[in-house]
Amino acid sequence: MTSQKEPSAADDKRRLILDAAVELVSEGGYSALSIRALASRAGMSLGLLYYYFADKHAVFAALMRDQQATMVELLDSQPRDPGLRSLLLAMVEPTRRQWLQVGRLVGVWRAERPDVTVEAREQQLGSARMQFEALERALRECADAEGRTLRAEPEIVPFVWASLMGIADLHAQGWVTPIDEDRLTDITVSAIEEHVLVPIKE
Amino acid sequence: MTSQKEPSAADDKRRLILDAAVELVSEGGYSALSIRALASRAGMSLGLLYYYFADKHAVFAALMRDQQATMVELLDSQPRDPGLRSLLLAMVEPTRRQWLQVGRLVGVWRAERPDVTVEAREQQLGSARMQFEALERALRECADAEGRTLRAEPEIVPFVWASLMGIADLHAQGWVTPIDEDRLTDITVSAIEEHVLVPIKE
DNA sequence: ACCTGAACACCGTTCAAGT
DNA sequence: ACCTGAACACCGTTCAAGT
Numbered sequence: 001m002t003s004q005k006e007p008s009a010a011d012d013k014r015r016l017i018l019d020a021a022v023e024l025v026s027e028g029g030y031s032a033l034s035i036r037a038l039a040s041r042a043g044m045s046l047g048l049l050y051y052y053f054a055d056k057h058a059v060f061a062a063l064m065r066d067q068q069a070t071m072v073e074l075l076d077s078q079p080r081d082p083g084l085r086s087l088l089l090a091m092v093e094p095t096r097r098q099w100l101q102v103g104r105l106v107g108v109w110r111a112e113r114p115d116v117t118v119e120a121r122e123q124q125l126g127s128a129r130m131q132f133e134a135l136e137r138a139l140r141e142c143a144d145a146e147g148r149t150l151r152a153e154p155e156i157v158p159f160v161w162a163s164l165m166g167i168a169d170l171h172a173q174g175w176v177t178p179i180d181e182d183r184l185t186d187i188t189v190s191a192i193e194e195h196v197l198v199p200i201k202e
Numbered sequence: 203m204t205s206q207k208e209p210s211a212a213d214d215k216r217r218l219i220l221d222a223a224v225e226l227v228s229e230g231g232y233s234a235l236s237i238r239a240l241a242s243r244a245g246m247s248l249g250l251l252y253y254y255f256a257d258k259h260a261v262f263a264a265l266m267r268d269q270q271a272t273m274v275e276l277l278d279s280q281p282r283d284p285g286l287r288s289l290l291l292a293m294v295e296p297t298r299r300q301w302l303q304v305g306r307l308v309g310v311w312r313a314e315r316p317d318v319t320v321e322a323r324e325q326q327l328g329s330a331r332m333q334f335e336a337l338e339r340a341l342r343e344c345a346d347a348e349g350r351t352l353r354a355e356p357e358i359v360p361f362v363w364a365s366l367m368g369i370a371d372l373h374a375q376g377w378v379t380p381i382d383e384d385r386l387t388d389i390t391v392s393a394i395e396e397h398v399l400v401p402i403k404e
Numbered sequence: 405a406c407c408t409g410a411a412c413a414c415c416g417t418t419c420a421a422g423t
Numbered sequence: 424a425c426c427t428g429a430a431c432a433c434c435g436t437t438c439a440a441g442t
Binding site: 105129169172175183194 | 232371372375394
């Protein structure tokens with residue numbers, strides 16, 4: 001109900017902090033994101049940071065929400081006509097980027113902090129849900145455009161997501177021997193494609 | 203050449219530290235593994251820890267190597283007769299455990315530390331390579347047992363690994379809505395199975 | 405309401421000193 | 424060779440104090 005408002009001064013400050021955070025992480029990885037470095041990069045004092053965010057965890061959570069919102073836009077703007085395979089191929093790189101930037105860190109701190117606020121938890125869940133709904137929409141509409149249908153199980157979308165995360169992580173960690181990334185992507189996309197559509201009866 | 207020796211006193215001490223590390227991580231997650239807690243749990247002083255390990259990073263690396271060695275044993279001891287699907291189903295839970303305990307942390311600190319020693323890097327790579335070779339062996343022999351063959355591309359084993367990691371991570375992070383884990387596993391295993399074998403000609 | 409920085413309780417790591 | 428713990432330079436977080 002209160003959505004899509006003009007950004008307030010507080011929102012602007014928060015944006016400033018989040019932009020600085022993205023810069024720091026992309027420059028020096030997880031350990032480069034110290035509260036002190038973040039405050040100085042955002043041009044404010046240590047204490048003020050805690051005025052706008054509850055703690056470091058909250059900064060990460062906001063970063064995650066940003067990326068999920070970007071992913072929703074991307075999924076919604078993806079053309080449906082070229083079909084499922086094109087969609088999947090187009091999503092490999094963005095999901096990999098999301099994984100590299102904050103996704104893989106979530107699992108690390110998620111387990112640490114017990115619960116934060118109920119509100120924060122709800123916000124986080126809502127943002128994740130929107131992302132997965134956008135993915136489901138995109139999958140379904142792309143299948144439609146090919147005259148096919150998505151399998152009905154609720155585990156189909158998680159399966160697609162897990163597959164994309166799998167290659168994202170492999171890319172991040174590297175493989176022991178050089179492999180053809182495009183070939184790996186191709187194999188994965190084929191596997192997804194064929195297991196996500198209802199088989200054609202003849 | 204120097205392998206399979208009687209464990210030295212130093213090895214015993216290192217074991218003590220690593221066992222304490224596993225305990226701490228499983229009790230309180232990543233953040234519970236502080237050098238001080240580790241030293242006290244292992245019954246030694248802070249400084250001594252640095253006598254047996256170069257730094258915290260090295261403790262993690264050793265933990266990872268342990269788990270990879272366990273995985274090799276598990277893969278090698280898995281029966282081949284029941285075929286590929288049985289093998290994959292049996293590996294889902296162990297890979298998930300490995301992922302939860304240290305696997306997902308590797309990506310976080312890997313990027314931070316520049317290079318450590320060449321020797322350490324070599325040791326780590328060798329351990330990872332052994333694990334993936336064991337996986338490839340197991341996949342190949344299980345396929346054989348069914349009278350099928352594994353596809354020849356080098357990306358086939360990474361694909362299997364990425365798929366297993368994907369569901370491991372999804373399991374760790376949780377999904378926004380409750381899903382049937384067994385169903386997800388089943389879908390993933392089917393997808394792997396069919397894309398990893400050479401199609402039967404008729 | 406917005407902002408500061410000293411202070412607190414940690415942390416990983418080093419190192420002089422002991423046996 | 425093995426072992427200790429004080430000391431160092433950090434860290435995230437709090438909070439009295441300012442405007």
